[in-house]
Amino acid sequence: MRSKKNNIFLGIDWLLVLFYFILIFLGWLNIYAATVTEDEYEIINLSSEYGKQIIWIGLSIPIILLILMFDAKMYEKYASIIYVVSLISLLGLFVFGKNINGATSWYGFGIFSLQPSEFVKATTALAMAKLVSEKMFNLKKLETQIQSILILFFPAILITLQPDPGSALVYGAFIFVLYREGLPFYFITVGITALILFISTLIFGYFITLIASLVLFFLILIYFYFYRKRAFKRGWLKIIGIYIMSALFIFSIDFVFNQVFEQRHRDRFNILLGKTADTKSIGYNTNQSVTTIANGGFFGKGFLEGERTKGDFVPEQQTDYIFTTVGEEWGFLGSSIVIILFVLFILRIIQIAERQKSKFSRVYGYSIAAIFFTHFTINIGMVLGLLPTIGIPLPFFSYGGSALWGFTVLLFIFIKLDANRIYEW
Numbered sequence: 001m002r003s004k005k006n007n008i009f010l011g012i013d014w015l016l017v018l019f020y021f022i023l024i025f026l027g028w029l030n031i032y033a034a035t036v037t038e039d040e041y042e043i044i045n046l047s048s049e050y051g052k053q054i055i056w057i058g059l060s061i062p063i064i065l066l067i068l069m070f071d072a073k074m075y076e077k078y079a080s081i082i083y084v085v086s087l088i089s090l091l092g093l094f095v096f097g098k099n100i101n102g103a104t105s106w107y108g109f110g111i112f113s114l115q116p117s118e119f120v121k122a123t124t125a126l127a128m129a130k131l132v133s134e135k136m137f138n139l140k141k142l143e144t145q146i147q148s149i150l151i152l153f154f155p156a157i158l159i160t161l162q163p164d165p166g167s168a169l170v171y172g173a174f175i176f177v178l179y180r181e182g183l184p185f186y187f188i189t190v191g192i193t194a195l196i197l198f199i200s201t202l203i204f205g206y207f208i209t210l211i212a213s214l215v216l217f218f219l220i221l222i223y224f225y226f227y228r229k230r231a232f233k234r235g236w237l238k239i240i241g242i243y244i245m246s247a248l249f250i251f252s253i254d255f256v257f258n259q260v261f262e263q264r265h266r267d268r269f270n271i272l273l274g275k276t277a278d279t280k281s282i283g284y285n286t287n288q289s290v291t292t293i294a295n296g297g298f299f300g301k302g303f304l305e306g307e308r309t310k311g312d313f314v315p316e317q318q319t320d321y322i323f324t325t326v327g328e329e330w331g332f333l334g335s336s337i338v339i340i341l342f343v344l345f346i347l348r349i350i351q352i353a354e355r356q357k358s359k360f361s362r363v364y365g366y367s368i369a370a371i372f373f374t375h376f377t378i379n380i381g382m383v384l385g386l387l388p389t390i391g392i393p394l395p396f397f398s399y400g401g402s403a404l405w406g407f408t409v410l411l412f413i414f415i416k417l418d419a420n421r422i423y424e425w
Contacts, residue, residue: 008068011419013352019345020396020411024060024404026338027397028053030325033304034318035399049318049399056401060408067412072420075126075413076133076360083127083151089116090158097162105162106402117167118406120155122413125367127151128174132181133360139182148178160256166390169378173370180366197246198253202269206254210247217243269388285321288314290385293327293335300331318399320391323383342376342395349411352418361417368410 032050045051075082093116098108106113128151131137137144156171175183175191200209217240257266292308301307306328308314314321327335346369353365372395379394381387393403 008065011421012068012415013348013418016345016348016352016411016415019341019348020408023341023345023396024057026341027322027394028057029303030322030329030397031318031399033306033329034309034322034325036304052401053399053404056404059401060404063405063408064412067409068416068419070416072361072417075364075417076130076358079123079126079130083123086116086120086123087154087158090120090155092116093162103162103164105159105164105167112401115400115402115406117155117159117162117164118402119409120159121170121371121406122368122410124151124155124171124174125364125371125410126413128177128367129360129364132178132363133358139178140184145183145187148174148183164391165256166378166392169390170371170374170392173374174367176370177363177366181363193246194249197250201250201253202257206250209250213243213246213250217246285315285389286382286385289321289324289383292324293384296328296331296335298332300327300329300334303329305329320379320389320393320398321383322394322397322399323380326397327383339380342372346373346376349414352414355421356418357421358417361414361421364417365414368414371410372407 028050031053035049044054046055093104093107096107097104098106098113100106100113105117106115128148131144131147131151132139139145139148152171152174156168159165159168172191175187179185179188197209197213200212204212257269288308292306292314295301295308296306304310306325309317309325309328314324317324323335323338326338330338349365349369349372353362353369356362356365375392375395378387378390378392379398382389382392393400395407396404
């Protein structure tokens, strides 16, 4: 048994590993197409962005081996400590951080930069799995609900203050994990209500939204008073408390939108909501993105044949807008294949999560599935102009070492946890 356990590759789900390398390879091809300086193929230039991505990919291998070498139980045992250390790394940015594109989200190391928020997603998933897997944990109790929210709140608020609100939105994905583990359905209702209040506040302003919500809650009180008097006697204070919380939430939206978000963030939301004209200077990226994808047609222009990709019409095409290269050069057909690969990849994670004997492993698996799904959905929606540009990468496709390594760590911890199930009885 000892010799088998020393084999770090024993029990690994090779299908999931295959998905990983296929997505990374396709991602690199599109980074190459988006950044190559010649009209034809060129010898690999390691100083170029596609060359650096090769270095990041190569360095991912020892990271993977290191993750697989550690005992799977270690990730559960030290989950809380790893989480706290990751929060400290976020706090350190406010003192030692490097400002890039208006956000202090990176540590600078010479010509390289490291973005800790890409790794905090994995540490938060570990911390959440650790909490939920405790014997006395019950998501129907207020105490445990607060604990769960706090685990998500701390990284989300620190990332928002960088400011990087787009990356902070990813932590909302954990609501699906908690719901899977027994969170009452009314939390989903609260989430939907919060989204409605958020959009209404941005469109109509906090004063009108506040008055409208007051009228709605007053009507609810009248309904309960006349038609459900018993429920009214038990719950009228709760209804008033809900309104007070809603009012505070509305005020916080106005504050965050006007004081925390930068003008570029406000512009993107205002364009999506139709409050601001989509001028060339404001909505340029989205306009060029949609036009570039449409230019690919059904079959695409062909590898390295995208006129708009070659013409650098889409700024930062190799990062958040990398899917435009897929759309133009591979067309609707190629884009569909990429989307199908992502869907199968996420479904495979969910399938593996369901077969776990350990609750810790299952919760972690669902957490990373939710994170990948959120990144994938928001990034594609952003590129297609269906969602505002909030700057989160497409997993394994967008250029950048931090994102690639962060997603690699996120995935291979789960692969290690899954491989360990053969030793669990």
